[in-house]
Amino acid sequence: MEPIQQKAILVGVNLNNQPDFEYSMEELGNLAEACEVEVVGQLTQNMERVNKSHYIGTGKVEELGGLFRGLEANLIIFNDELSPSQLRNLEADLECKVIDRTILILDIFEKRAKTREAQLQVEVAQLQYMLPRLVGLRESLGRQGGGVGMHNRGSGETRLELDRRRIEEKISALNKELESLVFQRQTQRKQRKKNELPVVSLVGYTNAGKSTIMNAMLEAYSAAGPTGEKAVFEKDMLFATLETSVRSIQLEDHKSFLLTDTVGFVSKLPHHLVKAFRSTLEEVSEADLLIHVVDYSNPKYEQLIRITEDTLKDIGVTDIPTIFAYNKCDLAGVDIPEVKEKSVYLAAKPRIGMTELVDLIRSSVFKDYVTCEMLIPYDRGQVVSYLNEHASIHATEYENEGTRLSLECRLQDFEKYREYVIE
Numbered sequence: 001m002e003p004i005q006q007k008a009i010l011v012g013v014n015l016n017n018q019p020d021f022e023y024s025m026e027e028l029g030n031l032a033e034a035c036e037v038e039v040v041g042q043l044t045q046n047m048e049r050v051n052k053s054h055y056i057g058t059g060k061v062e063e064l065g066g067l068f069r070g071l072e073a074n075l076i077i078f079n080d081e082l083s084p085s086q087l088r089n090l091e092a093d094l095e096c097k098v099i100d101r102t103i104l105i106l107d108i109f110e111k112r113a114k115t116r117e118a119q120l121q122v123e124v125a126q127l128q129y130m131l132p133r134l135v136g137l138r139e140s141l142g143r144q145g146g147g148v149g150m151h152n153r154g155s156g157e158t159r160l161e162l163d164r165r166r167i168e169e170k171i172s173a174l175n176k177e178l179e180s181l182v183f184q185r186q187t188q189r190k191q192r193k194k195n196e197l198p199v200v201s202l203v204g205y206t207n208a209g210k211s212t213i214m215n216a217m218l219e220a221y222s223a224a225g226p227t228g229e230k231a232v233f234e235k236d237m238l239f240a241t242l243e244t245s246v247r248s249i250q251l252e253d254h255k256s257f258l259l260t261d262t263v264g265f266v267s268k269l270p271h272h273l274v275k276a277f278r279s280t281l282e283e284v285s286e287a288d289l290l291i292h293v294v295d296y297s298n299p300k301y302e303q304l305i306r307i308t309e310d311t312l313k314d315i316g317v318t319d320i321p322t323i324f325a326y327n328k329c330d331l332a333g334v335d336i337p338e339v340k341e342k343s344v345y346l347a348a349k350p351r352i353g354m355t356e357l358v359d360l361i362r363s364s365v366f367k368d369y370v371t372c373e374m375l376i377p378y379d380r381g382q383v384v385s386y387l388n389e390h391a392s393i394h395a396t397e398y399e400n401e402g403t404r405l406s407l408e409c410r411l412q413d414f415e416k417y418r419e420y421v422i423e
């Protein structure tokens with residue numbers, strides 16, 4: 001049987017004239033599209049306070065009903081998370097299926113989750129969202145069939161049969177499994193910290209081009225050679241990346257850093273989801289430098305920057321030095337590459353401006369490098385090999401007492417081999 005095409009009306013409340021309201025409605029449309037829902041209409045209301053029972057005013061509920069019937073829609077999507085009773089009241093009065101922004105995002109995340117950790121994180125967030133809404137969901141399912149939302153899938157339906165206690169037990173079991181995966185990742189992270197390589201994290205609004213920048217860097221500077229490290233997934237869709245990938249980058253002069261790519265942001269990222277993804281997002285909070293990737297071809301790019309900055313604040317990431325990478329400039333009609341203080345204008349897909357980006361990273365994360373000369377006795381050949389691998393060697397001479405290196409190295413290597421330094 002052909003699946004029923006979902007036709008939705010978007011509903012938004014602009015509370016106290018929010019500057020980003022219009023964009024958040026546009027974004028809701030994109031989220032709906034990502035769930036293969038066709039948007040057929042939109043209704044908005046300016047309010048100072050939301051209506052407790054129906055979220056929108058009673059007159060607007062009537063207007064919405066008229067619009068819904070007139071446009072032959074079969075779904076209503078609210079731009080904010082609704083309370084369980086608001087969902088119930090709206091569905092009862094409008095006699096149709098009502099969902100909110102949260103469930104839409106959870107649905108996309110469910111589709112995109114590839115690793116076990118991401119799948120568990122999404123499932124925990126879904127169950128936590130579902131818990132207080134069990135009664136409403138059951139009623140709504142009794143009335144409607146098919147459509148968007150986890151609770152309409154096969155596995156979702158069986159989940160609905162579980163009572164509150166069993167759901168709670170399930171959440172705690174999933175959290176336990178998650179904890180052990182998180183523990184493994186934290187151990188890996190500690191191990192990486194021991195190597196003391198600086199960590200550079202790509203952050204930004206979903207679809208800005210973070211994965212493309214990572215792949216461009218890997219191509220040019222992968223520590224394992226041009227094809228050594230696995231490319232990350234890049235695609236023109238919202239939330240293509242839900243997991244954190246870490247790759248090591250080694251520049252020509254042997255300076256190395258770790259580059260991480262993580263989940264993209266969107267406005268009003270559901271609270272349960274942020275909580276569930278906290279461990280993934282932790283990677284960002286421990287970075288030495290952030291590269292905030294911006295889709296410069298989007299006319300609303302300033303709003304997207306604000307959304308990303310707000311989300312970073314929400315997850316407790318403040319005070320990390322940041323470089324702005326204004327990406328997709330090939331579509332924006334500006335001259336590239338161009339560098340302005342802590343920003344670079346580039347196009348990662350056609351690989352324009354990558355060197356300029358790397359130079360900015362270099363000047364930010366490799367501040368504690370020391371230029372010096374060392375004289376290393378011939379019986380300490382392993383020190384020479386180590387420095388050849390980890391430092392930038394400017395000149396090598398073989399003298400009677402040993403190998404004389406003129407080099408630039410990390411401060412800790414300078415301290416470690418201080419006895420060989422020629423003042």
Ligand SMILES: Nc1nc2c(ncn2[C@@H]2O[C@H](COP(=O)(O)OP(=O)(O)OP(=O)(O)O)[C@@H](O)[C@H]2O)c(=O)[nH]1
Pocket residue numbers: 204205206207208209210211212213233234235236237238239240241242262263264265327328329330331346347348349350
């Ligand atoms: N024209 C153009 N397209 C680009 C550029 N950089 C990235 N893209 C395209 O933009 C889309 C999204 O790129 P990704 O690298 O997957 O974006 P992302 O920020 O990792 O996305 P999420 O995983 O959703 O957070 C892909 O189709 C890329 O090919 C660019 O410089 N120019």
